[in-house]
Amino acid sequence: CRLLGTGRLLGDLMDRIPEFIPRLADDTQLSQVRDLEPATARLIGLLDSREDPDAKVGTIRRFIRRRKLRIAARDVLGEADTETTLRSLSDTADAAVIGALHALTDGRPDAFGVVAMGKWGGREMSYGSDIDLIYVYDDDQDRERAFELATGLGRLLSEPSRHGEGLHLDSALRPEGKSGPLARSLDSYRRYYHEWAQPWEFLALVKARPAAGDPGLLHGFAEVLEPVLWKAKLPEPLVWEIRRIKARMESERIGPGEDPDYHLKLGPGGLTDVEFVAQLLQLRHGGRAPDLRVTSTLEALDRLAEAEILGEHDHRALRDAYEFCTRVRLRLHLQKGRASDSLPTDPKDVARLAASLGFDRTGELREQYRRLTRRARRSFERLFYESGGR
Structure with a gap:
């Protein structure tokens, strides 16, 4: 009852996975979530056992739904912290993309x-996050195959598909966006x-993480980024432009009718x-401190504190x-069955x-x-606008 009463998403997942209903009485069995490698x-073993391309689509989509159901159950039952939930949802995307690419290339x-x-790059996915990604190939002779693989994914x-939703890529x-x-x-x-x-691309590339494909090529891509991102x-001028981007977001991106004071994503x-x-x-500091070159926001905060770039008060305020x-955002998604970035206004909700x-x-x-975000905003304003990061 606790699981089904949480909201729409778990009910929708149960409708698509009726074989899980008998397991509702066993919280431990329902909420078991495999790590990325196993x-x-x-998934690859299941895909290799299916010859029909449509059956492979169904295998991947069922894998995603079942993982999401288990992760959500573990979340609601309080058996995993927020960071673990984000990582497990991101691992689901990793496994699905690796499996799909395996199916398209026969493992090559x-x-x-x-x-x-x-x-996804930061391993911070929510229940409904898009899969932000870019594709890379080795040289011009691989171009046509690369486009075929990207389309195939x-x-x-x-x-x-008749097999239900998967992941939105x-x-x-x-570079150059959709054009x-x-x-x-x-x-x-x-x-x-x-x-x-x-300038916005420098921020985006901090989150870039090799996910699937040729390991040597992905290592080469990381080497391309290193001198671009990590300067002494x-x-x-880049710092000022990043500040302008943030200021513009604050004034333009919160939609009409939304209260900026209670906006989980864009609010102060x-x-x-x-x-x-x-x-x-x-x-600012990653060029001289390689340990800071991580894609997770929470891990970055911890590394910045360890390097004494963030003081204890600021670290705790931002992390909390x-x-x-x-x-809150994760739980809102479970309740509504869709992404939601603002605290609800309806008293019942x-x-x-x-x-x-x-x-x-x-x-x-x-x-x-209010207490946590006001503390974080004070730290943000001092570190981002006034000192620019010491």
Whole structure:
């Protein structure tokens, strides 16, 4: 009852996976989640046992749904913290993309690679996150095959199917966005990022993580990024442009009718504040401190504190706000069955959300939000706008 009463997403998943219903009485069995390596091996074994291409689509989509159901059950039952939930959802995407590429290439993804970006790259995916990614191939002779593989991944993972939803692939973070080629060669990325990269792309590339494909090629892509991102001194014009990007987001991106004071993502002291200050500090100091070159926001905050770039107070303020806003956002998605970035305004919805998160009083949820985000906003303003990261 606790699981089904949490909200729409778990009910929808149960409808698609009726064989899980008998397991509802056993919380331990329902919430078991494999780590990335055994999960990937399991999926590849299942794919290899199926000859029909449509059956492979069904195998991957069922794998995603079952993983998501187990992760959500573990989340609701309090058997995993927020960071573990984000990582497990991201591992699901890793395994699905690796498995799909395995199916397309018969296990030989030579000269082709998938680079995770955004929330996926940071291993911070929510229940409904898009899969931000870019595709890379070795040289021009591999171009046609690379486009076929990129299209094939979309077919296996994203296109409408009788087997239900999969993962939504989004390659808009590639050079030149949707007007640019779907995949590029290693040399093309090297030229673009050295000569034409935009300030927002530096922020995006902090999250870039090799995810699937040819290991040697993906290592080469990381080598392309290293001199672009990790400079001994970050140019001040770039710092000012990053600040302008953030200021523009604050004034333009919160939609009409949404309360910026209770916006989990874009509100003061919310997720975007924490991500921007972490990435700016990484860019400022990562050239001299390789340990800071990580893609996870929470891990970056911890590394910055270990390097004494973040003081104890700022580290705790930023981390607490990020974890709290993320936890609330995850639970809202389970309740509504879709992504939601603002605390609800309807009293019944607020009461339901507060109870689900363990608050005795509805008002405690908003009080906790205000307390944590105000602390985080003070740290953000000092580190991001005033000192620029010491």
